[in-house]
Amino acid sequence: MEAIPRGLKGVVVADTELGDVRGEEGFYHYRQYSAPELAEKRSFEDVAHLLIEGSLPGPAQRAGFAAEYRPLRHLPASVVALLPPVAAGCPVPLTCLRTLLSHVAGVEAMPAIVDADAPVLRANLLRLSALAPTLVAAIHRTAQGLELVPPRDDLGEAANYLWMINGEEPDPDRSRALDQYLVLALDHGFNASTFTARVVASTGADAGAALVAALGALSGPRHGGSPSRVLDMFDAIGEPERAEAWITDAVTRGARIMGFGHPVYKTADPRSKMLRGIAEQFGGPLVDFAVEVERTVERVLADLKPGGELHTNVEYYAAVVMHLCGLPCALFTPTFAVSRIVGWGAQVLEQAKDSAIIRPSARYVGPPPPQPVES
Amino acid sequence: MEAIPRGLKGVVVADTELGDVRGEEGFYHYRQYSAPELAEKRSFEDVAHLLIEGSLPGPAQRAGFAAEYRPLRHLPASVVALLPPVAAGCPVPLTCLRTLLSHVAGVEAMPAIVDADAPVLRANLLRLSALAPTLVAAIHRTAQGLELVPPRDDLGEAANYLWMINGEEPDPDRSRALDQYLVLALDHGFNASTFTARVVASTGADAGAALVAALGALSGPRHGGSPSRVLDMFDAIGEPERAEAWITDAVTRGARIMGFGHPVYKTADPRSKMLRGIAEQFGGPLVDFAVEVERTVERVLADLKPGGELHTNVEYYAAVVMHLCGLPCALFTPTFAVSRIVGWGAQVLEQAKDSAIIRPSARYVGPPPPQPVES
Numbered sequence: 001m002e003a004i005p006r007g008l009k010g011v012v013v014a015d016t017e018l019g020d021v022r023g024e025e026g027f028y029h030y031r032q033y034s035a036p037e038l039a040e041k042r043s044f045e046d047v048a049h050l051l052i053e054g055s056l057p058g059p060a061q062r063a064g065f066a067a068e069y070r071p072l073r074h075l076p077a078s079v080v081a082l083l084p085p086v087a088a089g090c091p092v093p094l095t096c097l098r099t100l101l102s103h104v105a106g107v108e109a110m111p112a113i114v115d116a117d118a119p120v121l122r123a124n125l126l127r128l129s130a131l132a133p134t135l136v137a138a139i140h141r142t143a144q145g146l147e148l149v150p151p152r153d154d155l156g157e158a159a160n161y162l163w164m165i166n167g168e169e170p171d172p173d174r175s176r177a178l179d180q181y182l183v184l185a186l187d188h189g190f191n192a193s194t195f196t197a198r199v200v201a202s203t204g205a206d207a208g209a210a211l212v213a214a215l216g217a218l219s220g221p222r223h224g225g226s227p228s229r230v231l232d233m234f235d236a237i238g239e240p241e242r243a244e245a246w247i248t249d250a251v252t253r254g255a256r257i258m259g260f261g262h263p264v265y266k267t268a269d270p271r272s273k274m275l276r277g278i279a280e281q282f283g284g285p286l287v288d289f290a291v292e293v294e295r296t297v298e299r300v301l302a303d304l305k306p307g308g309e310l311h312t313n314v315e316y317y318a319a320v321v322m323h324l325c326g327l328p329c330a331l332f333t334p335t336f337a338v339s340r341i342v343g344w345g346a347q348v349l350e351q352a353k354d355s356a357i358i359r360p361s362a363r364y365v366g367p368p369p370p371q372p373v374e375s
Numbered sequence: 376m377e378a379i380p381r382g383l384k385g386v387v388v389a390d391t392e393l394g395d396v397r398g399e400e401g402f403y404h405y406r407q408y409s410a411p412e413l414a415e416k417r418s419f420e421d422v423a424h425l426l427i428e429g430s431l432p433g434p435a436q437r438a439g440f441a442a443e444y445r446p447l448r449h450l451p452a453s454v455v456a457l458l459p460p461v462a463a464g465c466p467v468p469l470t471c472l473r474t475l476l477s478h479v480a481g482v483e484a485m486p487a488i489v490d491a492d493a494p495v496l497r498a499n500l501l502r503l504s505a506l507a508p509t510l511v512a513a514i515h516r517t518a519q520g521l522e523l524v525p526p527r528d529d530l531g532e533a534a535n536y537l538w539m540i541n542g543e544e545p546d547p548d549r550s551r552a553l554d555q556y557l558v559l560a561l562d563h564g565f566n567a568s569t570f571t572a573r574v575v576a577s578t579g580a581d582a583g584a585a586l587v588a589a590l591g592a593l594s595g596p597r598h599g600g601s602p603s604r605v606l607d608m609f610d611a612i613g614e615p616e617r618a619e620a621w622i623t624d625a626v627t628r629g630a631r632i633m634g635f636g637h638p639v640y641k642t643a644d645p646r647s648k649m650l651r652g653i654a655e656q657f658g659g660p661l662v663d664f665a666v667e668v669e670r671t672v673e674r675v676l677a678d679l680k681p682g683g684e685l686h687t688n689v690e691y692y693a694a695v696v697m698h699l700c701g702l703p704c705a706l707f708t709p710t711f712a713v714s715r716i717v718g719w720g721a722q723v724l725e726q727a728k729d730s731a732i733i734r735p736s737a738r739y740v741g742p743p744p745p746q747p748v749e750s
Contacts, residue, residue, distance in 0.1 A: 004379065004386055007577065008735035011379055017741035029744035041750040056748070078464035082457065089453040090481030098587065099477040106465030106474060114596050190737040192578045196571060196588060202382065203567045203595020212473065213571060213588030220578020221489045222732045263734070357597045359638070360383035362565040366392035369404035373431070375416040 013358070014190070014198065018051060018346055021189035023264035026273075030187055036274045039183035044157035044339070045069065047183045048129075051346035052122065066156075072130035073151035073160070075138060078107045079131075080148070087142035093334045096139045098215045101128055105208020113352050114204035121352055124207035125345035132341050133157070136334040137164035158182055158325075161338065166326055177278050178325040178335075181318060184271045185336050187343030188314075189264065193217035197344040201351040202358040214344045218337055225336045227319035228329040230259040233293075240289055243296040251304050257297055259316030268311045275317030282324045290320045388733070389565070389573065393426060393721055396564035398639035403646075405562055411649045414558035419532035419714070420444065422558045423504075426721035427497065441531075447505035448526035448535070450513060453482045454506075455523075462517035468709045471514045473590045476503055480583020488727050489579035496727055499582035500720035507716045508532070511709040512539035533557055533700075536713065541701055552653050553700040553710075556693060559646045560711050562718030563689075564639065568592035572719040576726040577733040589719045593712055600711045602694035603704040605634040608668075615664055618671040626679050632672055634691030643686045650692030657699045665695045 004011055019035070021028040028035050031050055038047050042056065049057045049065050057065055079100055090096050110116075110124045138148050141164075149167045151160055158179035162170035187194070197214035218225055237246045250257060262269055279287045294312055301310050322332050379386050394410070396403040403410050405426055413422050417431065424432045424440050432440055454475055465471050485491075485499045513523050516539075524542045527535055533554035537545035562569070572589035593600055612621045625632060637644055651669075654662045669687055676685050697707050 004388065006729075007731035007733045008388060009731075011735045012738045013379065013383060013735040014737045015740045016737040017739070019741075020737070020739035020744075027745075032742040032744045032746040033748050034745040037745065037748045041748045078460060081460045085453060085456045086478060086481075090478060091484065092481055095477065095481035095583070098584075099474055099481060102470065102474040102477055102587070103461060103465060106461075106467055106470035109466065112594070112596050190735055192574060192732055192734045195733070195735060196574050199567060199571050199574060200588065200592045200595065202597070203592045204597040205591050205593075205595035208470070209473075209591030209594050212477070213575065213591045216580050216584030216588040217575045217578045218580075219487070219584050220575065220580035220732075221487050222577070222579040263732075354381075356382035356384075357567055357595075358382050358570070359567045360386045360388040360565060360570060362389045362391040362395070363387045364392070364395035365390045366394075367407040369395075369407045370402075370409040370412065371407040373408050373412045373416045 016350060018350060019187055021264050023266050026265055026267035026270050028270060035184060036270050039180040039274060044179045044182045047186060048342045051343060069126060069130055070153040072127050073134045075134055079104055083138055083142045087139050093136060093139045093330055094219055094337060097135050097334055098212055100135050102208060102212045104131060105206055110206040110208050112204050112206050113201055121207060122349060125348060128207060128211055129342045129345050133161045133338045134164060136331060136338055140165055140331055162326060174325045177321055180278060181321050182339040185339035192223050194344060194347050197347050198351040199358045201348045210348045211341055211344055215337060225333055227315040227332040230316050230319035231329055233258040234289060240292045243293050247297050247300045251300055259312055260297060260310050262313040269313045271314040272312040272317050275321050279317050279320045286320060391725060393725060394562055396639050398641055401640055401642035401645050403563060410559060411645050414555040414649060419554045419557045422561060423717045426718060444501060444505055445528040447502050448509045450509055454479055458513055458517045462514045468511060468514045468705055469594055469712060472510050472709055473587055475510050477583060477587045479506060480581055485581040485583050487579050487581050488576055496582060497724060500723060503582060503586055504717045504720050508536045508713045509539060511706060511713055515540055515706055549700040552696055555653060556696050557714040560714035567598050569719060569722050572722055573726040574733045576723045585723045586716055586719055590712060600708055602690040602707040605691050605694035606704055608633040615667045618668050622672050622675045626675055634687055635672060635685050637688040644688045646689040647687040647692050650696050654692050654695045661695060
């Protein structure tokens, strides 16, 4: 037995062809392509195809994938029945999503990974991925006392998602902006939720078990993925003129500035850079405010903590973009999950090729056993 | 970055005071006590107290723990409403348990671990642990079309569990035998489900997220914990006289013999030894059959695969004991989970003291990026 770094930091536990994050360079990629370049040039469905199937689709493959994927969005009746009690009882949409996905995997009797061949596992993962946006929209509308809006097979990922949430034909710019965000959020190296999905997959459990576990990990505040906290901070700051005083106070108190800092990126987060560009195309007071706060934070930090580079992470402009696209704050993290679940699916498919269970050891550090037990 | 053994085998990722497994010696312990000795001399609630609180209780602590723990067994109304659609739609009780525990954590608004102080986290974990047996019994009775049997605060863990499942006052020998099994199943080193619980806890997610994820890992066939497969094997063998031919054929074909072999124990599994003793106290044709099959398997393997020691694992006599105690096969794995969830709770409490997220790395092995993306 050998001791290794705390939290397994920097320890390589798997080989992957799905992508990587180069923190020093501010670069990340899906397979052999730059993720931001994919977001610029391709749709969410194209990039989902890249991750799941291994290649970017041509026109015929694109149509074939859409024809397979989009009909999988429709809710089974047994889930529709569960929506009112789940959404009424549980105020956190991400937790409702976890509960309902767990139920779908059970209702549809998804087989254990060790008993499923690759096409069956792929079909199960696609099914759960395709249902996730429908479930998030349904949870939201049920909680709001609104009728459900069924998915539309003629719309791409983001357009259909906005349609199901708002019940209105979304404008193409907003659909495109959200689709780009969803591409950027698909995967991001070997983070804790991705690792969780792979650990559970390594036990041979079904696709639902792996994705439900990953959703749990994603909900952890240390994981990140809670962009709504950024808008909460904007609310707390209130006016652009108050930004400097508010941030100085926060930094002095050692409070965390929401949407800043990342464990891997030592330079600007490439997701943040692209999302800022998308936000600036829309413009408006929120975007101006966000840019002003970003500048102020960087200036205050340079003054108070010289040498400690701190940049916006994905959450910062993701919050702005999602708000501009018409998503309510409560759905920011679930929207991140709707994208990432496809990435987890690709990770589970890759893990399923390895027959080794991921089962490390612990070192016992308590008093020596066996001490006698008194009856 | 350094490469490490496949599946993290033998890699120490945490320090623990909760216990350990010494595979070479056929010994495992909870804190400083032999686990089988605890099962012999103490109740499930006493040993739960040991794991959660850190010490075996004296009489006053025992009464205090029962007074706190047993009232937590009662189902909230919002879960009662969910039972019929969940149990009717999903045939696997362990999956129903996962779905319903996920919902409870949401309904009761359990806070993120990073936001919860230790007493709140402890209370959340106790609540979910105390509800698990009630949920399993309720899932079973709902699926059978039977009225629910509410928990009884005057009964210990196993007696109350049998009461809720069968609706009859259990006989003391069966309650005691099942209680001993539950003690033996509480914890067992750093297996994949325990590790999963700790990874999710390390993100700072709530108690429900960690336990739900662990349930998913437990459901994996490579994890083990499916004792009902042993009775399926007995059914397939049919008659004691057919055991030798059946097993010889299975070994020759390379098929897995259910209830035999363990990745850590190189000698007899101490849980199996104790459960065999418990089964033999009951006696009867099933016990005789199980002992006969065990002998036959060991003899056939010694002939066909000399040198390869293979002994019964926990599943083998656990199946026999659970059957003798009146549990239906479909509840064998959920019953294991009902015990282990308390162990996961203790592991989550321990993990919560560490602020480091568990976030390893992967090595990218695909084609070099960035390749140009065609629009």
